[in-house]
Amino acid sequence: GNSVTQMEGPVTLSEEAFLTINCTYTATGYPSLFWYVQYPGEGLQLLLKATKADDKGSNKGFEATYRKETTSFHLEKGSVQVSDSAVYFCALSRSGGSNYKLTFGKGTLLTVNP
């Protein structure tokens, strides 16, 4: 079955530090990959996505590249801000067909200190 393995947290960084949150997946076929973010007290928001191999998703300074050869979708940001403090979830869905269930990783709590 499908699964997502995310880097365990929590992660604590100083402002302007470089961020990497690792994510690897197991899936049949060619899934779409997502990063969702959950700010304190809020629901999930889509941060970025990639739908095929070698695609790079980007948003708000965050990037992730769909690597089929390593089945990975690591999240990176060159310079984090205090406002980036949140829980980040890696997720996948099987592309096509009628099955649009998302499989989530366990989430990584990021805290950015000023």
Add this chain to the structure above:
Amino acid sequence: SAVISQKPSRDICQRGTSLTIQCQVDSQVTMMFWYRQQPGQSLTLIATANQGSEATYESGFVIDKFPISRPNLTFSTLTVSNMSPEDSSIYLCSVRDRSMNTGELFFGEGSRLTVL
């Protein structure tokens, strides 16, 4: 994108009672999904709610515990029945973006339930 409103946003409930969570979407959608997020955990899909048919439940979730209604294409309810402290979670409603064939989901802000 879709705007999803959930009510209540949070509640404190007594053991043995039931609570119904409402989910309203600003556009017509075929499938709505209910997820549970237990404290410190990831999201787990409870069921898929289709308009005009019974909900489809995931392994480990049953209709008697989590009855779902889907009376039209913009609204759904999830009831958490006979609650126990283990049901303390955030319950999230989500919908698929019909314009994208990528499985992307939009989420409501969640309903945070605490069972005493």
